Amino acid sequence: EAQVTQNPRYLITVTGKKLTVTCSQNMNHEYMSWYRQDPGLGLRQIYYSMNVEVTDKGDVPEGYKVSRKEKRNFPLILESPSPNQTSLYFCASTYNPRSNSPLHFGNGTRLTVT
């Protein structure tokens, strides 16, 4: 089954404790992206990757890191989480972002930073 898999689904952590949210897709998509969803703000892009070893900042990249060493994986790293990073995070992928090829989303990771 074609899917985007995120782990974990829920995560509670404390300020400053490094964490990684994993994302994997099995559709051989070139493009992958991370979003955060906050009430009233819709989805805002954190980072995206056009291909292996090619990443770029989205609209809200501060406090986040990503890497794209393999085509299927695109982990999101919070080196020193802070309470304002409490949010719902989504990983998404698509075959060709330069077209009307839609995004495929994971089921989300709800992060709480205390």
Added chain:
Amino acid sequence: AQSVTQLGSHVSVSEGALVLLRCNYSSSVPPYLFWYVQYPNQGLQLLLKYTTGATLVKGINGFEAEFKKSETSFHLTKPSAHMSDAAEYFCAVSDRGSTGGFKTIFGAGTRLFVKA
């Protein structure tokens, strides 16, 4: 830069009534347009997407969207609401970003409530 505006953060309709969710985008050149739906505790899934040259686009679950270039709008409709349509709906635009890469920009979302 592209922007997407969804009018109404909440819309409430009765079961069987018309659903109308509004979306306006900012570009004068039609970008790639999408509607996504999000059910509770799930990721977003594609409802429909704009196809170049079309004015009316049909999607899943009886939804359709009308593209009006003159109004830069892509409103979502469904003739008769069902209880299972209760969800949050996002309009999205995919376009070239300022750094050259393509990005998808989402509206703030409209939560649809369906009353029995």
